Amino acid sequence: MIDILLHIALVIGIMLGLVMIAAGLIWLERRTLALWQDRYGPNRTGLFGTLQVVADMIKIFFKEDWIPPFADKKIFVVAPAILMISILLSFAVVPFTPLIGVVNLNIGLLFFLGMSSFGAYSIVLAGWSSNNKYSLIGAVRAASQMISYEVFMGLSLMGVVMLSGSFNMRDIVLAQQGRWFFIPQFLGFIIFFIAGIAETRRLPFDIPEAESELVAGYHSEYSGMKFGMFFVGEYLGITLISAMTTTLFLGGWLGPAFLPPIFWFLIKMFAFILFFILLRASLPRPRSDQLMALGWKVLFPLSMLNVLVTGALVLYFKL
Amino acid sequence: MMAKIFIDDKPYEVDGSKNLLETALSIGLNLPYFCWHPAMHSVGACRQCAIIKYKDDDDKKGKLVMACMEPVADNLHISIEAPEAHAFRAGNVEALMTNHPHDCPVCDEGGECHLQDMTVMTGHNERRYCYTKRTHNNQYLGPFVNHEMNRCIQCYRCVRFYKDYAGGKDLDVFAAHNDVYFGRQEEGVLESEFSGNLVEVCPTGVFTDKTLKKHYTRKWDLTNAPSVCHQCSLGCNIIASERYGTIRRVLSRFNGDVNGYFLCDRGRFGYEYINSKNRIITPARLVNGSFAAITAGDAVQEIKAIINTENNTIGIGSPKASMESNFLLRELVGPANFYAGVPAREGKLIRQVIAILDNGKVKTPSLSEAKTYDAVFILGEDLTNTAPMLALSLRQAAKNEPNEIARAVKIPDWNDAATREAVQGATGPFFIAAAHDTKLDDIATGIYHASPDQIAGFGNAVAGNINRQLNFVAADAEIEKLSDTISAALLAAKKPLIVAGTSLYNEAIVQAAANIAYALKDRGKDAGLIYILPEANSIGSALLADQYLEDAFAQASPKEAKSVIILENDLYQRMDKTATDTFLQYFTNVISLDYLENATTRNSTLLLPAGTFAEADGTIISNEGRAQRFYQVHVPKNDVRSSWKWLAELMAAYDSSPINLDAVIDRLTAAFPALQAIQYVAPSAGFREDTQKIPRSPQRYSGRTAINADMHVSEPRPPADPDSALSYTMEGYVGIPPPALTPFYWSPGWNSAQAINKYQIEVGGELHGGNPGKRLFEPDPNSKAAYFNSTPSACSPKEGQYMVLPLYHIFGSDELSAQSPAVAERVPQPYIALNDSDAGKAGIVEGAIIEILLSGNKKWLPVKLKMGLPQGTAGLPKGLQETAGIIYPFYTTIKIAGND
Amino acid sequence: MFSILRSIWLTFIHMFHKRVTVEYPEKKNYLPPRHRGRIVLTRDPDNQERCVGCYLCAVACPVDCISLQATEDENGRRSAEFFRINFSRCILCGYCEEACPTDAIQLIPDFEMAEYNRQNLVYEKEDLLIDGQGKYPGYNFFKHAGVDAGVKAKGEGIDEEKPVDIKKLMP
Structure with missing residues (x-):
């Protein structure tokens, strides 16, 4: 009984922690972006502007929660929730440390891939139910982008699976003792990271939002807390991809013993998050067709090649 | 006669009887001009409309000519765009501008200035002349027109209008060359009744509207509505304009069938009563001898209660009120209780006139068509004072017969200077029989002054001369001689015109005029007959009632009547004070709908603020039987509204749904099928041009986000107009709307009133879409109208009286x-x-x-x-x-x- | 590919650059005299109102936030009876200044006009009128205009001849 309660407490703790991190990222992103653009960013509310998030939250809660009269109301309301749920569920399989983690699932990696596919529904439904041409175009772009990149996101991980011989995330981490997978699987690492950016629709791959073309893409019609869910969802997505990259390629919690495992995990994860922000600060957005061309003509063959070569080597050396 | 001409190598099919300037403007080309005016034609004074005229196809050089002085000829090649012509026009404007003062910011013409437009059109944009400017002292010209001579560009339009067109004597040209001065011999009030037209005729700001000057607003800031003048029975078309809730000015609205380009001073400057402090602006109830304001809702409820508890409320209509208002009052109180708001003598006279118009034996020409008649006989009317614009039309008619002299020597009609030189001021047959001298006497070829009955007898004598079967004889030898002259002149004319009216309240004069016209008609003449009536809607209100004020007064008794509703009518103006006092005292409730405080409203118990033509929509019927629609200019920020709107609210039947103008007109025409034409006077409220309403304000209307900001910083929603296809904003259709819905004239490059050229099919002619208004009475060739046989007794002055x-x-x-x-x-x-x-x-x-x-x-x-x-x-x-x-x-x- | 990495790197090293932000309320920038800020109405060298109520500023205003009424004194001098600018609508574009033929309306280097109540952003003539000539000293419209508005008699203005005696006999 106490076990179950402890476990529930752990689950709630992880969820709150993640949401806190995502919210904090809003401030972090604005400050670091400013840093790279020779500005200050929010620095007036609280120490270094840290209370900006609180101010934003208060504002967003008090905004009119407006549903356009022409929208498909039920789907319009459900769509942002789907995004939050699918991303939060993905975290269930992430082993933060040997002790902190929600489930130890032997198909953990497949679960993560399934959940990230599920996220695409949220975007398509949001764009469709808004009944607005910009939203719809955004949703169509998101669908094509996410479905395409899912293919080689999965394929790029097959090398890791072959090397560790398991879909279980903990097994994968443990298999990296002594040698993190980003060395043997460097190609897979790069492909996964690029696919991850595309999956989270982050810059430079924010084609579904493309504010200079589509107002705000699939969430043009959203306001108040429903918009807030998309907004926080985006940062949760960044956190998820960073956490997954850490787990799959950088040895998860592994690291020298002078710091506890959770610290190693967070350090690696935040390094990726910062890299996400740096990308946003430096790269322009490609065209939709360029993105598809990159995916299908470059990344897809490369990931296939990666699978073949890794498979061949594994067979040859009987690893 | 059509001709083919080439302008800048483009072929055009054009009317061969016009000059090149008119032709170019009719085609829609922009050619600058100053001295030419479509109603006053060409004199070639300003040298602005220079073009290049080529001898033939091979001529590449051509020569510079003034377009307004050159006739159209078949196969003619001209160029407007040739660099030489362009440079000449720009140089001409530059020369004019050397003395033109730096006044535009304080000049009332600015923004609707023909000189500004033409300067921009010629491309002159920098002053190279850096020497001194000639100056002039100004004159006081009376309360209507402001004089600022420094601005003059010597186009001579003012004197050509004032002297040559309108017959004025006290405006002239003085001095020579650069110093030419247009003004009076000495300061003083301009005597002409048409002096206000100088404001529109002057191409720049020498003559400006003094009433507008007191509350000056630029043209682009005015909210305008197409309206109809209510100051006499002619129904001239006007544009009334508003800014900040007050009426700022009245301009002439071109109607080729009515007033054309001009307007009399009563119509132009008589609008200011609308802004009077004596306006009734809120419903009020008499409490202990003084009026206390009540809300509109309370007023309506109270009056409804009064009407519903009694069934003998009577209504008194008005010849000032619209058809719609009179009709709804008639519906509210019932036809038996509805009285025309005029004394019986006047009312019966109007009905007599209507009967004559209705039988259609002779044509009643429009105000504009009156200019085409070549012999005129006026019976008993002082036209300059009872129908000023008709006097102006007849002045032109008097020129028709002598103009044949000019035509005989092949001077085209548009060549004004040459025509006047040939004619030497001669006038055609023009006879006046009136009770006293009139301002038209200067062009009359025969004048007879007598008492009303003698005038009628004289008229019958003329009729008897024309149709020998009629048994009329002249009273004495002198009269016989004059009547012989007149009848001979009328018979000699191609189109004789008889003018009479109700102003002397003499039925015999009205009948005598008809007798003359009938007699001319029976002799095969294309005769015209015009009657002048007392007020704007005299005909219309008379069509709705045949009981008069005397009937109402006689019928009223302390026992019977309890309430009376008086519509836009000051009974004390029309009836004897004692009788009116007694009449009003019979009623417990005297409900007045009126604009201004007057003796009747002071003796009322309940007041409803009625809209003048500026705050009301409606239809009125002019003296020729032309039904014309006028539209509300603005929605005042008080309870003033159309009388018919108040009456509709009072009518139980209209409780459920809001009623608009079209619905009232539908009911009106259902009840009076003879008035069917009223429905087609103007497009209905549902009309849209390009799916849009027609804006009352120009595109450049300014200050929308600041006008009401002193009250509240958030802008209010502009008022809706359920009654017409016009909107109260600047938003809507840009372009030329239907003529009955044209609130202002503007065309790119043409900011002045001269933009009207673009609204006409041919300059000076009909508007695109036809001249507005519908005539109720048309001539009937099969009419069997009988002569009137009343021989009035020659008036013998009663001894000592x-x-x-x-x-x-x-x-x-x-x-x-x-x-x-x-x-x-x-x-x-x-x-x-x-x-x-x-x-x-x-x-x-x-x-x-x-x-x-x-x-x-x-x-x-x-x-x-x-x-x-x-x-x-x-x-x-x-x-x-x-x-x-x-x-x-x-x-x-x-x-x-x-x-x- | 290389350029992408180079962009990322160049962006990254901006971390060590000096920030360009001026921390506004603590530090204030120099604003040149022709900065387009708050709108004022100026006076001519004789300390009379320059505005002649010509409505050109109002019509030039792209947001229609200027509204006025012209009036005339006993000398015939035009001025504004009321003059209202709704600064909650004003976009400080300076078209009104450009349109003004008398140098009356001018934009000045003051932009600190924030209010908690939007109604307070509606400025009337007494709020707009200042006691000086602003940026354009020396100009007095009525000395150049042809009208006699109590500033100079007919023919006394700059570049004006004496009024013509129309009854003289000399050609």
């Missing part, structure tokens, strides 16, 4: 315009006019104070000796406050005050 006739004044005889400050300056002091020989006999000199009995009361008035007033008659100015409520003509005694 004077027959008092009404004397009309353009400024003063209309009680509303007389309350406009500018017009009020021109209203005469009350006086009594006497024949000079009568006065001589009695030893009365001009200015003596005379005692007169007016309906039993003694009044003291100074004497004026009126030339031409027949012996035994006296005249009183009609419509002044001191002479209100008199029914003319009447007999009275006079004596020198103090000689008892």
Whole structure:
């Protein structure tokens, strides 16, 4: 009984922690972006502007929660929730440390891939139910982008699976003792990271939002807390991809013993998050067709090649 | 005759009888001009419309000519865009601008200035002349027109209009060369009744509207509505304009069938009563002898309760109110209880006129068509004062016969200077039989002054001369001689025109005029017959009722009637004061719908604020039987609204759904099928041009986000207009709307009133979409109208008594315009006019104070000796406050005050 | 590919650059005299109102936030009876200044006009009128205009000849 309660407490703790991190990222992103653009960013509310998030939250809660009269109301309301749920569920399989983690699932990696596919529904439904041409175009772009990149996101991980011989995330981490997978699987690492950016629709791959073309893409019609869910969802997505990259390629919690495992995990994860922000600060957005061309003509063959070569080597050396 | 001409190598099919300037403008090309005016034609004075004319196809050089002085010829090649012509025009404007002052910011013409437009059009944009400018002193020209001579560009349009077109005598040209001066010989009020047209005729700011100057607003800031003048029976089309809730000015609205380009001063400057402090702006109830404001809702509820508890409420209509208002009052109280708001003598006379118009034996020409007649006979009307714009039209008609001299020597009609040179001021057959001298006497070829009955007898004698079967004889040899002259002239003319009216309240004159016209018609002449009526909607209101004020007064008794609703009518103006007092005292509730405080509203118990033409929509019927729609200019920020809107609210039947103008008109035409035409006078409220409403304000309307900001910083929603296809904003269709819905004239590059060129199919001609208005009475070739056989008794002056006739004044005889400050300056002091020989006999000199009995009361008035007033008659100015409520003509005694 | 990495790197090293932000309320920038800020109405060298109520500023205003009414004194001098600018709508574009033929309306280097109540952003003539000539000293419209508005008699203005005697006999 106490076990179950402890476990529930752990689950709630992880969820709150993640949401806190995502919210904090809003401030972090604005400050670091400013840093790279020779500005200050929010620095007036609280120490270094840290209370900006609180101010934003208060504002967003008090905004009119407006549903356009022409929208498909039920789907319009459900769509942002789907995004939050699918991303939060993905975290269930992430082993933060040997002790902190929600489930130890032997198909953990497949679960993560399934959940990230599920996220695409949220975007398509949001764009469709808004009944607005910009939203719809955004949703169509998101669908094509996410479905395409899912293919080689999965394929790029097959090398890791072959090397560790398991879909279980903990097994994968443990298999990296002594040698993190980003060395043997460097190609897979790069492909996964690029696919991850595309999956989270982050810059430079924010084609579904493309504010200079589509107002705000699939969430043009959203306001108040429903918009807030998309907004926080985006940062949760960044956190998820960073956490997954850490787990799959950088040895998860592994690291020298002078710091506890959770610290190693967070350090690696935040390094990726910062890299996400740096990308946003430096790269322009490609065209939709360029993105598809990159995916299908470059990344897809490369990931296939990666699978073949890794498979061949594994067979040859009987690893 | 059509001709093919080439302008800048493009072929055009054009009318061969025009000059090149008119032709180019009709095609829609932009060619600058100053001195030419479509109504006054060409003199070639300003040298602005220079073009290149080529000898033939091979001529590449051509020569510079003035387009306004060159006739169209078949296969003619001209160029507007040639660099030489362009440079000449720019140089001409530059030369004009050397003396033009740096005044635009404080000049009232700015923003609608023909000179500004033409300067921009020629491309002159930098002043190279850096020397001194010639200056002039200005003159005081009266309360209507402001004079600023520095701005003059010597186009001569003002004197050509004032002297040549309108027959004015006191505006002229002085000095020479660079110093040419347009003004009066000495300062003073401009005498002409058409002086206001100088404002529109002047291409720049020399003559500007003095009433507008007091509350100046630029053209682009005005909210305008197509409207119809309510100050006399002619129904001239006007544009009324508003800014910040007050009416700022009235301009002429071109209607090729009615007033054309011009307007009289009463119509143009008589609008200021709308802004008067005496306006009734809120419903009010009489409480303990004074009026207390109540809300509109309370007022409606209260009056509804009154009407519903009694079933004998009576209604008194008005010839000032629209068809819609009169009709709804008739519906509200029932036809049996509805009375036309005029005395029986006037009402029956109007019905007589309607009967004559309706039988269609002779044509009643429009105001504009009257210019085409070549012989005129006026019976008993002082037209300059009772129908000023008709007097202006007839002045043009008088030129028709002599203009044949010019045509005979092949001078085209548009060549004004040459035509005038050929004609040498001659006038055609023009006869006036009136009770006294009139301002048209200067062009008359025969004048007869007599009492009303004698005028009628004289008219019948002329008819008898024309149709020998008629049994009319002249009263004496002198009259016979004159009537022979007149009948011969009328028979010699191609199109003779007979003008008469109701102003002397004499039925015999109205019938005699018809007799002459019938007789001419029976002799195969294309005769015309025009009647002048007392007020704007005299015909319309008479069509709705055949009971008059006397009937109402007789029917009323303390037992019977409890309530009366009086529509836009001051009964004290029309009926004797004592009788009206008694009449109103019979009623427990006297409900008045009116604009201004007057004796009737002061004796009412409930007041509803009625809209003047500026705050109301409606239809009125002019003297020619032309139904015309006028539209509300703005929605005032008080309870003032169309009378018919108040009445509709009072009618239980309209409780459920809001009612608009179209619905009222539908009911009106259902009840009076003869008035069906009213439905087609203007497009209905559902009309859209390009799916859009027609904006009342120009595109450049300014200050929308600041006008109401002192009250509240958030802008209010602009008022909706459920009654018309016009909107109250600047938003909507840009382009040329249907003529009945044209609120202002503007075209790219043409900011002045001259933009009207673009609204006409051919300059000076019909508007795109036809001239607005629908005529109710058309000539009927099969008409079997019979001659009138009333032989009036020759008026014998009663011994020791004077027959008092009404004397009309353009400024003063209309009680509303007389309350406009500018017009009020021109209203005469009350006086009594006497024949000079009568006065001589009695030893009365001009200015003596005379005692007169007016309906039993003694009044003291100074004497004026009126030339031409027949012996035994006296005249009183009609419509002044001191002479209100008199029914003319009447007999009275006079004596020198103090000689008892 | 290389350029992408180079962009990322160049962006990254901006971390060590000096920041360009001026921390506004503590530090204030120099604003040149022709900065387009708050709108004022100026006076001519004789300390009379320059505005002649010509409505050109109002019509030039792209957001229609200027509204006025012209009036005339006993000398015929035009001025504004009321003059209202709704600064909650004003976009400080300076078209009104450009349109003004008398140098009356001018934009000045003051932009600190924030209010808690939007109604307070509606400025009337007494709020707009200042006691000086602003940026354009020396100009007095009525000395150049042809009208006699109590500033100079007919023919007394700059570049004006004496009024013509129309009754003289000399050609």
